[in-house]
């Protein structure tokens with residue numbers, strides 16, 4: 001299975017995080033805790049391989 005790691009900055013603390021995505025994950029919305037501050041991050045994966053992920057603070 002081809003997986004790709006995408007790098008993003010935590011919207012809470014700004015530290016670098018990585019999210020693993022598979023081809024079937026395109027366009028998915030996932031929640032992941034920051035590896036540094038442990039707060040929830042909502043991640044909107046791109047709908048194609050060359051797209052960029054978007055991240056949002058997912059508190060509450």
Ligand SMILES: [Zn+2]
Pocket residue numbers: 010011012013014015034035036037038039
């Ligand atoms: Zn953080």
